[in-house]
Amino acid sequence: xxxxxxxNAIAVPMHEANIDTNQLCPTRYNKVPRGPRYRxxxxxxxxxxxxxxxxxxxxxxxxYDQSGIIVADRNFGCGSSRETAVYALYEFGIRCxxxxxxxxxxxxxxxxxxxxxxxLPDEQCAAIRRQLQxxxxxxxxxxxxxxTVTDVAGKTHRFEIPEVRKRCLLEGLDDIARTQxxxxxxEDFEKSYYGNNPWLPVTARE
Amino acid sequence: MxxxxxxxxxxxxxxxxTAEGESLMYVDVALAQENTLHGFVELEKSGRSVARPxxxxxxxxxxVPTTGRSKGPEGIAxxxxxxxxxxxxxxxxxxxxxxxxxxxxxxxxxxxxPPEQGIIQPGMMVIGNDSHTSTHGAFGSLAYGVGAxxxxxxxxxxxxxxRKPKTMRIxxxxxxxxxxHAKDVILALIAKIGVDGATGCAxxxxxxxxxxxxxxxxxxxxxxxxxxxxxxxxxxxxxxTFAWMEGRPYxxxxxAWERALDGWRALANDTGAKFDREVTLDAAAIAPTATWxxxxxxxxxxxxxxxxxxxEKDAKxxxxxxxxxxxxxxxxxxxLQDIKLDRVFIGSCTNARIEDLRAAAEVAKRGKAKIxxxxxPGSMAVKRQAEAEGLDQIFIKAGFEWRDPGCSMCTxxxxxxxxxxxxxxxxxxxxxxxRQGPGGRTHLVSPAMAAAAALKGRLADVREILN
Numbered sequence: 060x061x062x063x064x065x066x067n068a069i070a071v072p073m074h075e076a077n078i079d080t081n082q083l084c085p086t087r088y089n090k091v092p093r094g095p096r097y098r099x100x101x102x103x104x105x106x107x108x109x110x111x112x113x114x115x116x117x118x119x120x121x122x123y124d125q126s127g128i129i130v131a132d133r134n135f136g137c138g139s140s141r142e143t144a145v146y147a148l149y150e151f152g153i154r155c156x157x158x159x160x161x162x163x164x165x166x167x168x169x170x171x172x173x174x175x176x177x178x179l180p181d182e183q184c185a186a187i188r189r190q191l192q193x194x195x196x197x198x199x200x201x202x203x204x205x206x207t208v209t210d211v212a213g214k215t216h217r218f219e220i221p222e223v224r225k226r227c228l229l230e231g232l233d234d235i236a237r238t239q240x241x242x243x244x245x246e247d248f249e250k251s252y253y254g255n256n257p258w259l260p261v262t263a264r265e
Numbered sequence: 266m267x268x269x270x271x272x273x274x275x276x277x278x279x280x281x282x283t284a285e286g287e288s289l290m291y292v293d294v295a296l297a298q299e300n301t302l303h304g305f306v307e308l309e310k311s312g313r314s315v316a317r318p319x320x321x322x323x324x325x326x327x328x329v330p331t332t333g334r335s336k337g338p339e340g341i342a343x344x345x346x347x348x349x350x351x352x353x354x355x356x357x358x359x360x361x362x363x364x365x366x367x368x369x370x371x372x373x374x375x376x377x378x379p380p381e382q383g384i385i386q387p388g389m390m391v392i393g394n395d396s397h398t399s400t401h402g403a404f405g406s407l408a409y410g411v412g413a414x415x416x417x418x419x420x421x422x423x424x425x426x427x428r429k430p431k432t433m434r435i436x437x438x439x440x441x442x443x444x445x446h447a448k449d450v451i452l453a454l455i456a457k458i459g460v461d462g463a464t465g466c467a468x469x470x471x472x473x474x475x476x477x478x479x480x481x482x483x484x485x486x487x488x489x490x491x492x493x494x495x496x497x498x499x500x501x502x503x504x505x506t507f508a509w510m511e512g513r514p515y516x517x518x519x520x521a522w523e524r525a526l527d528g529w530r531a532l533a534n535d536t537g538a539k540f541d542r543e544v545t546l547d548a549a550a551i552a553p554t555a556t557w558x559x560x561x562x563x564x565x566x567x568x569x570x571x572x573x574x575x576x577e578k579d580a581k582x583x584x585x586x587x588x589x590x591x592x593x594x595x596x597x598x599x600x601l602q603d604i605k606l607d608r609v610f611i612g613s614c615t616n617a618r619i620e621d622l623r624a625a626a627e628v629a630k631r632g633k634a635k636i637x638x639x640x641x642p643g644s645m646a647v648k649r650q651a652e653a654e655g656l657d658q659i660f661i662k663a664g665f666e667w668r669d670p671g672c673s674m675c676t677x678x679x680x681x682x683x684x685x686x687x688x689x690x691x692x693x694x695x696x697x698x699x700r701q702g703p704g705g706r707t708h709l710v711s712p713a714m715a716a717a718a719a720l721k722g723r724l725a726d727v728r729e730i731l732n
Binding site for chain 2: 090241
């Protein structure tokens with residue numbers, strides 16, 4: 060996984076709440092193997108008309124076709140667990156989504172792919188979206204180590220992130236490698252777990 | 266010791282260790298589907314293998330056709346869809362995980378087959394590569410939906426990193442009214458607490474209404490927890506749960522059964538256990554319900570009307586209403602029962618169990634479908650049972666199409682989908698834009714309400730047909 064340290068990028072404001080993963084990656088594209096094709100898949104049904112022509116959707120034109128950050132409203136990434144939603148954001152070039160809240164599964168999926176799902180309070184998200192509305196194509200900055208967002212006006216907002224999630228993002232650390240250092244503890248746990256629950260693990264009756 | 270909730274007991278029972286604020290949790294069973302190919306690819310790319318194949322189960326449900334299956338997976342016309350089914354089957358065989366493939370006698374939806382088989386048991390921690398994995402909480406298990414990376418992690422280590430969720434108890438009391446089903450309860454609940462009302466929480470459903478529900482009804486409720494933002498939703502196991510378990514192919518037997526039963530009976534909340542949040546809902550006040558908008562919280566009693574954005578004072582909420590009504594092509598103030606439909610879909614992990622089909626058939630036998638109506642059973646076992654009861658004949662006589670098991674037009678990826686602009690009454694779980702096909706419009710309802718809609722060609726009050 061590519062480490063995430065700092066980011067200075069064009070930020071696109073999205074004012075709608077509850078943007079679901081079905082919009083980020085329409086279901087019919089879930090079968091596409093991970094790769095650059097996902098750049099076109101992001102928000103496909105908003106960006107394309109049924110006849111194949113492009114819509115006016117923000118991400119289709121400059122400056123937002125170069126976006127690295129989305130500033131959204133609450134419950135971004137709700138719905139389906141599809142990780143293809145994160146593949147699509149990533150291939151488009153989005154490395155950070157800022158929102159007041161996220162779908163739980165989506166937020167986990169982001170963390171496993173080097174994408175920062177960054178939570179700021181409602182009013183701060185709304186204020187940043189207003190700034191971006193007034194200055195299309197403006198950049199904002201994120202410093203993960205310092206846990207700060209610097210908005211268009213130069214104002215700094217501190218954000219919270221669990222320590223371990225921060226470390227994994229900063230180091231680009233693979234979760235499985237992190238877990239394998241505990242393999243002895245997992246084995247010990249299994250012994251005691253199956254001792255207490257002798258009817259497990261599940262087995263089909265022959 | 267501090268009194269513990271069921272959620273806390275399940276958490277403690279699977280907790281391996283805590284490091285840097287995250288807990289490593291031991292997983293009993295993990296459920297895969299065709300899209301889990303992304304997870305398998307990731308696992309293989311990292312050079313790792315499946316740690317405990319006996320505890321991983323793979324299902325062909327999202328991509329399988331629901332008609333014309335005689336030639337098996339090779340006979341699927343669309344190459345992209347065909348490859349998803351075949352690749353998953355090959356991947357499952359390669360890694361030695363248990364496969365319920367397209368030609369399996371128990372093929373079906375990943376949230377319907379495991380409970381039928383007794384694979385899901387009280388007290389378990391269950392992981393599924395699908396957000397509706399919360400369904401399995403109906404058995405008193407801690408069931409998490411995860412993405413491909415976390416699923417690959419479970420395959421490699423049989424564990425999952427999690428932060429302890431906040432606990433939320435939703436107490437639903439009272440008798441359900443005539444024509445009101447579990448689906449109406451969960452739609453009414455989501456309308457009350459909102460689509461992010463339970464974000465970050467594990468939900469326990471309790472109260473007399475929940476106790477009175479069948480296991481199928483309980484699964485419908487837990488299934489849609491994610492539609493309120495809750496990754497986990499569960500119900501304490503009781504005698505109904507244990508009766509369901511007994512004799513299932515994967516259920517313990519003999520002495521092991523007695524031992525398991527003792528363990529399962531200890532899973533209730535301790536007296537005095539505290540939840541972080543409590544919500545109550547009066548079941549008697551719930552009417553047959555339908556959604557009118559583009560998320561599951563945008564729902565109303567079938568006797569209600571489409572809201573008027575002009576009457577909404579909050580600008581943000583007004584904008585949300587306007588977006589919903591524009592997509593749904595609905596005028597403010599329209600009576601829900603005046604909304605004309607093009608299609609009806611009865612199926613999905615939410616509502617494709619035998620009890621759901623019985624409720625739909627009870628309505629179907631009172632008339633003829635005015636519009637194209639599909640019934641897609643949740644599994645081969647449900648299909649066979651329905652045929653043994655003659656439900657298939659009731660549906661066929663009413664002009665409904667009787668199809669083969671799969672996710673079908675809920676997730677609309679197997680080739681079953683709405684045409685742009687088509688409007689569908691659906692027993693599935695999501696009315697998001699484009700969910701049932703680009704430009705499709707979805708009204709979520711119960712199976713009984715879906716059958717009523719079929720007979721009328723519009724959203725209809727099932728109580729008027731049954732009376």
